[in-house]
Amino acid sequence: MAGSARVGVLALQGDVREHLAVLTALGADARPVRRPQELAAVEGLVLPGGESSVIDKLARAFGMQQPIREAIAAGMPMYGTCAGLILLADRIDGAIEGQQTFGGLDARVARNVFGSQTASFETDLDVPTLGDPPVHAVFIRAPAVTEWGPDAEPLASLPDGRVVAIEQGALLGTAFHPESTGETRFHARFLDRVRNRRGADVVAS
Numbered sequence: 001m002a003g004s005a006r007v008g009v010l011a012l013q014g015d016v017r018e019h020l021a022v023l024t025a026l027g028a029d030a031r032p033v034r035r036p037q038e039l040a041a042v043e044g045l046v047l048p049g050g051e052s053s054v055i056d057k058l059a060r061a062f063g064m065q066q067p068i069r070e071a072i073a074a075g076m077p078m079y080g081t082c083a084g085l086i087l088l089a090d091r092i093d094g095a096i097e098g099q100q101t102f103g104g105l106d107a108r109v110a111r112n113v114f115g116s117q118t119a120s121f122e123t124d125l126d127v128p129t130l131g132d133p134p135v136h137a138v139f140i141r142a143p144a145v146t147e148w149g150p151d152a153e154p155l156a157s158l159p160d161g162r163v164v165a166i167e168q169g170a171l172l173g174t175a176f177h178p179e180s181t182g183e184t185r186f187h188a189r190f191l192d193r194v195r196n197r198r199g200a201d202v203v204a205s
């Protein structure tokens with residue numbers, strides 16, 4: 001099917017512009033998404049880094065929680081970085097009172113697990129599915145995945161064993177921020193999912 005992938009970045013709070021820039025550089029038709037009708041017009045959604053409790057609250061205030069949950073249930077590809085990974089998780093540790101997630105990723109994600117001393121750090125991360133070179137990963141008050149279900153597949157871990165990239169079906173999450181280091185391979189993987197799903201729909205119809 002012709003045309004570039006039409007994808008959105010949830011634009012309620014967080015590093016929206018960085019994601020739009022990477023997606024656009026990869027040839028996608030990328031736009032900010034704040035409203036249900038904007039979500040309905042895209043084929044995939046990025047949930048940016050930022051503050052997951054704020055994004056959660058705004059998503060509910062803007063009437064976006066339910067439409068995003070429905071899109072996830074319908075198989076729309078989504079990619080969450082950091083706060084976005086937290087928002088995709090079915091279970092979270094260290095939530096502020098009343099904090100909710102969109103869910104869909106059968107995993108437990110712990111917020112702010114690296115503590116205040118080492119709240120931010122960078123490292124080169126081996127991600128076997130992406131091959132060489134390693135990913136230069138920037139962690140900013142980052143979460144980590146502490147448990148995951150049988151359908152979820154860890155893609156990368158730190159030397160201490162903490163899982164920091166994970167995938168389950170159409171959902172991809174990283175605890176770090178490829179959008180801020182010029183790393184494009186995770187976004188490219190997300191866009192592949194979008195195009196493959198489009199192909200499947202075309203074959204099915």
Ligand SMILES: NC(=O)CC[C@H](N)C(=O)O
Pocket residue numbers: 048049050051052053081082083084086111112140141142143
């Ligand atoms: N860089 C980030 O996205 C930080 C995530 C933030 N600590 C949260 O819990 O939402």
